[in-house]
Amino acid sequence: MQEELRVVGKRVPVKENFDKVQGKADYCATITLPGMLVGKLLHSPHAHARVVSVDTSRAEGLQGVKAVVTKKDDPRKIFTWNVMTYQLPDGEPQDQYIFDDVVRYVGEPVAAVAAVNEEIAKKAVDLIEVEYDVLPAVFSVEDAVKKGAPRVHDTAENNIGAPPTPVFCYGDVEKDFSESDTIVEGVFSTSKQSQAGLENAGCVAEWRNGRLTVWSQAQLPHMTKRMIAQALDIPESTVRVIQPFAGTGFGAGTDLCPEPYACLLTMKAGAPVKVALTRSEDLRMRFTREHIVRVEMKMGVKKDGTPMALKAKYTGDAGAYMGKILSGCGVALASNITEYEFKSMYQEIEAIYTHHLACGAMRGFGGMQSTFAREILVDEVCEKIGMNPIEFRKKYHRGVGGLGWFPDTKISSCGLDACLDVGAERIGWKGKWQGWGAKKEGIRRRGVGVAAMGWLSGAQPMLLEHTNATLKFNSDGTCTLIGSPGLLGQGVLAAHCQIAAEVLGIDYDDVRPLTPQDTDITGFDIGTHASRGCYCIGRAVEKAAQQARELFLERASKKLGVAADALDIKERRIFCKDDPEKGIEFREIAQDTIYSFGKDCRQITVNATIEPTEFAPPWQAGFAEVEVDTETGVVEVIKMIIAHDIGRAINPTVVEGQLEGGQLQGIGFALFEDIIISSENGVNLTDSFNKYKIASMLDCPDHEALLVELGDPTGPFSAKSCGESGIFLQAPAIANAIYDAVGIRLRDVPMTPERVLAALKNKSSTQTN
Amino acid sequence: MQKIPATFFVNGDRYDLMIDTHALLLEVLRDDLGFKGVHESCGEGDCGACTVLVDGVAVLSCLTLAAAVRGKEIVTIEGLAKGSDLDPIQNAFVKHGAIQCGYCTPGMVMAAKNLLNENPHPSREEIKKGLAGNLCRCTGYNKIIEAVSDVAKGGK
Numbered sequence: 001m002q003e004e005l006r007v008v009g010k011r012v013p014v015k016e017n018f019d020k021v022q023g024k025a026d027y028c029a030t031i032t033l034p035g036m037l038v039g040k041l042l043h044s045p046h047a048h049a050r051v052v053s054v055d056t057s058r059a060e061g062l063q064g065v066k067a068v069v070t071k072k073d074d075p076r077k078i079f080t081w082n083v084m085t086y087q088l089p090d091g092e093p094q095d096q097y098i099f100d101d102v103v104r105y106v107g108e109p110v111a112a113v114a115a116v117n118e119e120i121a122k123k124a125v126d127l128i129e130v131e132y133d134v135l136p137a138v139f140s141v142e143d144a145v146k147k148g149a150p151r152v153h154d155t156a157e158n159n160i161g162a163p164p165t166p167v168f169c170y171g172d173v174e175k176d177f178s179e180s181d182t183i184v185e186g187v188f189s190t191s192k193q194s195q196a197g198l199e200n201a202g203c204v205a206e207w208r209n210g211r212l213t214v215w216s217q218a219q220l221p222h223m224t225k226r227m228i229a230q231a232l233d234i235p236e237s238t239v240r241v242i243q244p245f246a247g248t249g250f251g252a253g254t255d256l257c258p259e260p261y262a263c264l265l266t267m268k269a270g271a272p273v274k275v276a277l278t279r280s281e282d283l284r285m286r287f288t289r290e291h292i293v294r295v296e297m298k299m300g301v302k303k304d305g306t307p308m309a310l311k312a313k314y315t316g317d318a319g320a321y322m323g324k325i326l327s328g329c330g331v332a333l334a335s336n337i338t339e340y341e342f343k344s345m346y347q348e349i350e351a352i353y354t355h356h357l358a359c360g361a362m363r364g365f366g367g368m369q370s371t372f373a374r375e376i377l378v379d380e381v382c383e384k385i386g387m388n389p390i391e392f393r394k395k396y397h398r399g400v401g402g403l404g405w406f407p408d409t410k411i412s413s414c415g416l417d418a419c420l421d422v423g424a425e426r427i428g429w430k431g432k433w434q435g436w437g438a439k440k441e442g443i444r445r446r447g448v449g450v451a452a453m454g455w456l457s458g459a460q461p462m463l464l465e466h467t468n469a470t471l472k473f474n475s476d477g478t479c480t481l482i483g484s485p486g487l488l489g490q491g492v493l494a495a496h497c498q499i500a501a502e503v504l505g506i507d508y509d510d511v512r513p514l515t516p517q518d519t520d521i522t523g524f525d526i527g528t529h530a531s532r533g534c535y536c537i538g539r540a541v542e543k544a545a546q547q548a549r550e551l552f553l554e555r556a557s558k559k560l561g562v563a564a565d566a567l568d569i570k571e572r573r574i575f576c577k578d579d580p581e582k583g584i585e586f587r588e589i590a591q592d593t594i595y596s597f598g599k600d601c602r603q604i605t606v607n608a609t610i611e612p613t614e615f616a617p618p619w620q621a622g623f624a625e626v627e628v629d630t631e632t633g634v635v636e637v638i639k640m641i642i643a644h645d646i647g648r649a650i651n652p653t654v655v656e657g658q659l660e661g662g663q664l665q666g667i668g669f670a671l672f673e674d675i676i677i678s679s680e681n682g683v684n685l686t687d688s689f690n691k692y693k694i695a696s697m698l699d700c701p702d703h704e705a706l707l708v709e710l711g712d713p714t715g716p717f718s719a720k721s722c723g724e725s726g727i728f729l730q731a732p733a734i735a736n737a738i739y740d741a742v743g744i745r746l747r748d749v750p751m752t753p754e755r756v757l758a759a760l761k762n763k764s765s766t767q768t769n
Numbered sequence: 770m771q772k773i774p775a776t777f778f779v780n781g782d783r784y785d786l787m788i789d790t791h792a793l794l795l796e797v798l799r800d801d802l803g804f805k806g807v808h809e810s811c812g813e814g815d816c817g818a819c820t821v822l823v824d825g826v827a828v829l830s831c832l833t834l835a836a837a838v839r840g841k842e843i844v845t846i847e848g849l850a851k852g853s854d855l856d857p858i859q860n861a862f863v864k865h866g867a868i869q870c871g872y873c874t875p876g877m878v879m880a881a882k883n884l885l886n887e888n889p890h891p892s893r894e895e896i897k898k899g900l901a902g903n904l905c906r907c908t909g910y911n912k913i914i915e916a917v918s919d920v921a922k923g924g925k
Contacts, residue, residue, distance in 0.1 A: 013863045020871030021859040023806015023846035027872060030805040119770070197906050198810045198818055198872040247808070247872025250906070279811045489870030489907055653866035653912075660909030661869060689815035689904065697897040700910040726909075 006571070007501040008717045011653040012508045014494040016245065016487070016515055026244040026516065028202040029276055031215050036204065037066050037114040039265045039275035040121040041258070042128050043284070044103035044110050047355040047682030048137035048150060051101055051130060054111055058127040064120035067269035068128070070111045071099035074264065075233040081256040081287060082324050082360065083223040087463040087526065093161070093322040095153060098231055098260045103132075104152055104320035105357050106682045107284035114265040114273045137355040139679045141293055141317050144354050152320060152353035161318045161351040162326055167333055168407060171344025176309035180300025184380040187296050188373040189748045192317075192675040193289040193668070195362050196694050197248020201286045202276035205262035212239045212263060217246040219253030219486035220527030225519050231260050232267070243517040249488030250665070251361035254529050255287045255323065280687040287360030288675055290328025292369040293317040299342070299377050305385055305392050307342040312370065316351040319358035325351045328359060331366030334405035334462070336374055338454045338617060340396050355682050357675075361529070363662060364727040367455060368669065372749065375451035375732035379739065383436045389736070390420050390429065393452045393621070404615035406462045413712040413720070415645030416452060416619035422706050423643035424450070427623035433740070440741060446638065448625045449736025451729040457616040457721035458532030465532060466611050468523030469540035471500060471511075471548050473604040475594040477572060477587035478510040479548075481541065484522035485533045487515060490723060491654035492533035496541045498650050499716050503545035504552070505569030506586055523607055531721035534650060536612050538716035544608035551604050555589050614714040618721050619645040622729025626737040630760060633753030635738060637667060637701040642729055644705060647712035647720035655722045659705035662726020664695045667703075670731035674750050775839045779804065780848025788835050795819050795830035798845060806846035806875045810904075817903030820876035820883075821845050827883035846875035849882065858882055861916035869907030877903045881917050890921050 019025040044051075056068040078094050085092040103110060111128050115121035136150040143149055144159040152159050177183060204215040212234070218224035221241045229236040246253060258275040265273040277285065294315040300308045314332045316325035329349035337345060382389040394417050402411045424430070432448045440447070458465045470482040481500055485492055497511040504510075514521065525537065549569065556574040557564040560582065568577050575583030593604050625638040642659060649655040665673075672693050676685045686692040705726065711718035731749050739745055744759040772787040779802060788797055798804040798821065810818040812831050819830040822844040849856040858881050861867070868874050877900065884891060884899035891899060896917050897910075905913065 011866075014866065014868070017863045017866075017868045017871065018855075020868050020874050021846075021855065021862050021878065022850055023804070023808075023875045025871055026805075027808075029808065029872075030799075195906075197870060198816060198904065199808070199870070200810060245871060247810075247870045248906075249870060279813075279815075489868070491866070491869065657866045657869060657908055657912055660911045661907045662909070664909040665906070688813065689811045690813075694904060694906055695910075696901050696904055697910050697914070698901045700897065700914075703909065703911065 005502060007498045007508050008650050009648065012494060012498065012651060014491045014654065015513065016493065027199055027247050028204060028215050028217055028244060029199050029247065031204050031244060033204065033206060033272040036272040036274055037116060037269055038118045038121045039112055039114045039262055039273040040125045041109045041261060042111040042125045044106060044108045046103060046132055046134050047106050048135040049103050049132035050135060051103060051110060052133050053131045055129040056111065059113060059124040062120060062124050062127060064116040065113060065124045066271060067114040067265050068111060068124065069264040069268055071101065073268060074098040077231055077233045079227060079231040080321065083220050083227045083256065084254055084324065084529065086223045086226060092326055096321050098264060105355055106684065107357065109261055112261040112265055114269045137682055139354055139356065139677065139682055141315055141352040141354060144352050152355060156353055159353040161322050161353050162349065164313065164348045164350040166346060166348040167330065168337060169346045173309040173311050173344045173346040176344045177300045180308040181303040182381060182384045183298065183300040184377050184384065185298035186373065186377060186747050187294060189294055190292055190369045190372060191673065191749055192291040193362055193673050194283055194675055194692060195248060195250040195252035196692065197250060197252060199247020200277045200279055200282040201257040202274065203259050203262050204272060204274045205266040206272035207266040207270065210238065213242060214239065214259055214263065215242045215244055216259055217248055217253045218243060219249060219488060219529060221484055221486060221517060221519050222524050222527065224256065227256060228259055228263060232263055241519045243487055245487045249490065250363040251365060252286060253486060253488065255360035257286050279689060283687040283692055284357065284684045287323050287358050289362035290324050290359045290366055291317045292329055292332055292366065295369050295373040297373040297377055299381060301381050301385065303385060305387050305396060307340045307396050310342045310345045312336060312347045314349045317356060318351045318353050319356035321358040322351065323358040324361045325359050328361065328366045332370040335367035335455065336370040337403060338398055338405055339374065339452065341398050341402065356677055363665060363724045367453065368728055371453045371728050372731045376735050376745065379736045386436065389450050390424055394420055397452065404617065405456060409461065409615035412614055412616050412714050413647060413710065414619055415708045415710040416621065418708045418710060419619055419621040419643035419645050420452065422708060423621040423623045423641050426704065426706060427625060427639060427641045429623065432625060443631055444627050444629050445741040446625065446627045447737045447741025448623065449733045449740055451622045451732035451736060452620065453728050454617040454619045455721065455725050456530060457535035457618065457715065458612055459530040460612045465526050465536050467525045467537050467540040468607055468609050469537060469544045470523055470605065470607040471544045473548065473590055473593065475591045477506065477590040478512065481511050481513045482522055483537055483541065484517050484525035484527060485537050486528040487517060488528060490528060490533055491651065491657060494654055495534050495650040496538060499538050499541050500545040502717065503542060504549050506572050531723035531725065533723060534719050535616055535715050535721050536610060538719060539612060540608050540610040542716040543610060544606045547608060548604055548606045552586065552589055555593065556584055559584055616712050616714050616720045618725055620725055620729060622733040624730065624733035624737040626734055626741060628738055628741045628756065630742060633757035635671060635734065635751060635756060637734065640667065640701055640703040640730060642705050642726065643708055644722060644725055645708045645710065646722055647715050648709050648718040649707050650717060650719050652707060655707060656705050658722045659726035660703065662724065663703050663705060663730065664700060666727040666730030668695050669727065670734045670749055670751060672750050672752065773836060775835065777839065777841065777843055779843045780845060790836055792835045793831060794833040794835045794838055797835040798830060804845045804847050808872055808875055817880060818873050818876040820879040820903065822879055822883060825886060827880050846878060857920050861920045865912045865916040865919065867908060867912040867916040873903060873905045877905060877913060885921060893918065
């Protein structure tokens with residue numbers, strides 16, 4: 001790893017946080033424009049109904065109402081809220097209209113109103129009369145595939161969105177199972193988690209002089225622009241997406257939500273319209289985590305633990321539309337390949353339509369679900385063969401040169417052994433883990449558990465991960481960094497500025513990121529998803545900075561009469577490597593590029609394009625210590641440690657923040673977060689923060705994220721990713737710790753007190769019998 | 770809708786205006802007076818994003834009728850800094866990385882101000898209890914707790 005770094009690796013403050021901490025940062029929620037109208041949606045109360053008629057006359061007659069839109073205003077272009085469909089050559093399925101003839105989940109918009117204030121807009125929504133032909137609905141994947149089940153889409157027979165499809169299989173699993181000494185298997189279920197950022201879904205749209213400007217919470221602004229144009233059937237260049245700060249993310253911004261409705265309203269009203277959803281609407285309408293409702297997994301090993309065969313099937317409950325369920329299941333499958341060196345693997349995915357709210361993406365996309373199943377089964381295997389679960393993981397994980405997620409990808413670095421070591425040390429594994437079958441007594445019993453995983457730093461080469469970064473220099477030697485990662489508060493702009501400053505030999509303060517971001521200004525970028533921000537975009541920033549550095553050195557070389565390659569830049573000064581006294585201030589060269597009176601003006605503006613191909617997995621070990629109350633079923637997390645192989649932390653404070661934030665979302669996923677939809681009528685019963693619980697400070701146990709920095713040969717300054725990684729290992733490590741404490745194997749998240757008690761009861765009755 | 774006259778002292782300045790009888794403090798501060806740092810999220814008192822100080826005490830502006838706090842001293846996030854000098858709590862939040870998306874931040878900082886006014890040297894457990902009504906989805910709370918502890922110990 002490079003030495004003598006001056007900016008990279010430092011805990012410098014995230015620049016935009018100065019605005020945020022003073023309440024000066026703009027979000028979609030805070031943007032106001034002259035003459036801006038308030039938009040409100042009319043939602044279907046039915047899970048499945050034909051929309052026979054929508055009478056808007058009374059609403060339109062209300063004073064102050066400026067536009068009412070229904071399916072009559074929809075150009076009827078098929079599209080999907082999932083803007084990531086553009087990252088695959090053949091795309092992901094598209095099966096949505098802005099307003100369709102049929103509603104397919106409770107909460108689906110049927111009409112929208114724009115009015116001069118909220119009160120009138122709400123009143124107008126109430127005045128719209130909709131005639132529904134209510135149809136039978138289906139609320140589980142099991143029911144959906146039964147013969148004669150109500151159909152969600154006419155085109156999908158038996159509600160099969162995608163039939164069981166094997167992907168990335170290798171070897172002969174049946175042969176390897178037959179040669180295995182120990183086989184374990186299980187059927188696991190996981191929940192439909194909500195991203196639940198504190199800012200509710202919202203946007204502002206303005207149609208003016210033939211252009212549509214949309215202020216959006218998008219994580220993927222350029223593809224959002226393209227999808228809005230597709231849905232509205234207007235040229236892509238007509239649309240401009242501006243991203244102020246977003247008070248949400250975690251995958252939420254990889255799908256559209258209120259944007260199409262706000263756009264239709266502003267185009268009809270001819271005035272800007274804000275559609276800001278309430279918390280309840282957000283939870284009922286925003287596409288949730290990819291809902292891999294069932295994971296069936298089986299693994300076989302030799303007596304000494306040698307991994308032989310792994311077989312798995314991932315079943316997605318798509319909900320009303322395909323959204324990201326297929327890619328979610330696909331990632332569950334692909335990410336499961338990399339962890340252990342199985343001799344053969346057979347995995348398949350399937351997706352089934354139901355009348356649930358559809359799925360988008362959430363942090364830990366797909367990998368959450370396969371990791372949960374796999375890491376519990378590994379624990380079971382270890383018990384059966386009498387092996388220490390840390391030893392198994394150390395011995396059999398894949399290493400450098402091993403198979404990545406996608407065919408022909410290779411692992412470029414692996415720090416998992418170190419992660420397992422430092423994590424075990426910090427949790428006190430040696431004293432706390434008493435071996436398999438250790439007897440625990442008392443009402444409250446403690447246990448420890450471990451889990452491990454490898455993730456990715458961008459979804460290349462499977463998905464298009466094209467990125468541009470631009471540096472534009474000012475006459476005082478500072479520059480503007482023009483990129484488009486999406487402003488979710490991930491802190492990655494700080495890392496980008498650090499990378500640029502380090503390469504250029506200038507200060508962190510000298511590089512200012514562009515905010516808000518605007519697709520009219522920024523070059524194309526996929527945006528933020530798949531933990532790509534630091535690794536992929538960071539590499540484009542690094543490349544742009546290197547190009548700019550060369551231009552500065554060339555110019556300085558002319559001034560100093562010294563060859564460019566004999567020069568270096570440090571602390572804002574360009575100097576001769578052999579004679580450091582001889583040099584010139586960086587600022588002077590910058591000024592000369594702009595105020596040159598020798599007919600040599602050339603402002604330095606550099607754009608760099610990156611299409612990353614390497615697979616740079618970060619690795620992680622997670623350790624949980626829990627206390628289980630055998631009378632109430634309550635699981636208390638005493639301590640949760642994750643040790644993360646980051647390659648290098650460009651900004652350790654930011655990296656820790658990402659991991660710690662993921663950690664609490666992971667504890668929520670493990671123990672209490674769950675969108676509950678009534679199986680009688682499809683109503684979301686958890687549409688507020690007092691029903692959909694996210695962790696408060698009182699739910700915050702002693703938790704830590706430890707960084708392991710061993711470098712990666714492909715990353716910018718050897719960095720790998722951290723955006724999603726914090727969230728994976730709580731559920732499996734806690735499940736394994738619960739087993740260590742009370743001897744029950746849970747296969748469903750969230751692991752609620754009810755489930756714990758039921759499993760304890762089941763165990764005691766089995767023992768009695 | 771009925772309008773009534775109201776006077777508020779916000780961040781040290783006097784404002785006289787006509788408000789709807791049913792207007793929430795949040796709406797008056799944000800929409801009528803332009804204090805956009807007062808953020809709305811749940812709108813029903815679950816999350817604390819809209820926290821402001823009324824006569825020195827933290828209240829949820831989404832649950833407070835503006836008419837009920839006429840004549841009172843109100844402090845929003847915009848009122849904490851003295852000119853360009855940030856409040857020590859604001860500095861600590863930036864320094865410790867206690868901010869990510871930043872949407873909960875104004876409410877969290879005001880709740881921390883209230884906590885430290887009441888208890889200048891809280892323990893970790895007291896900080897957790899004192900700020901339990903303010904949800905943050907991004908940070909995992911560690912860095913917020915560190916920031917508040919730092920201020921309590923006299924850090925800048």
